Amino acid sequence: MSDDSEYEEYNDFAGLTEEDFARLDHAASESSLLNPPSLGIAALSQTPDRVEGTAMPSIFIEIEGSVANAEQGSPIQRYRRGGTLSVTDLISLAWCEVQFDYGMRQKRFRRLADRPPSFRAESGKEIVVQQDVAARNDKTTKRGQFIHKELELELRPEEIQVVIATEEERWAFRSV
Known part of the structure; x- marks a missing residue:
């Protein structure tokens, strides 16, 4: 010992x-x-x-x-009374991960005009972006951002302007 x-x-x-x-x-x-x-x-x-x-x-x-x-029980007991899961329940998290990966590879964080016309998947396959679908999704996303901003202004009507003086402050406010 x-x-x-x-x-x-x-x-x-x-x-x-x-x-x-x-x-x-x-x-x-x-x-x-x-x-x-x-x-x-x-x-x-x-x-x-x-x-x-x-x-x-x-x-x-x-x-x-x-x-x-109080709602009692696990989420499957509360929302799936029969105790069975659907295929969507099982794959939705994996699909979100794939969507996120494709969004990063496609550079969806850029303006629509600045995105590449195609990108490579992890498997190496070339994926050509359907520009009409990308334009519709971009329009929907912008509309959702506008609605989100409107709802946020209902909760916090006063916007505060912050003057950023240093590189550290700029990084600190990136996630806000």
Whole structure:
């Protein structure tokens, strides 16, 4: 057996007794942390409990709404009552990944006029872009961006202009 004395200072459980562990197990088995309802958490606080003169942390969770109105079960239980998945359920994530890859290879982040007329797939196959389809998709995307901006202005009507002075600030605001 190896000598664990060098890790003793990191052992947060060294001062706990069997009774403490039993109490923690009992509290955890009754806790909503193990079986959380699918409602939002309104408040989470820690208050110390006193056990034989030692402060023990406790977690209290206040749930918004009533448990009776909560949707119970996994997403397949809630949305696929028969318990079966469709082909779309199974491949939709993979298709999103392919769309993303094609979008990057096609350079969809550029203006329509600045995009290449074709690109190579990962397999090496040359894919020729159908310009009429790309134009329709670009128009739809621009319309969606406009609608998104309108909805955002309803939530935050005041736009704040930020003067960027350094390269670090420019990078910091890229994701905003």
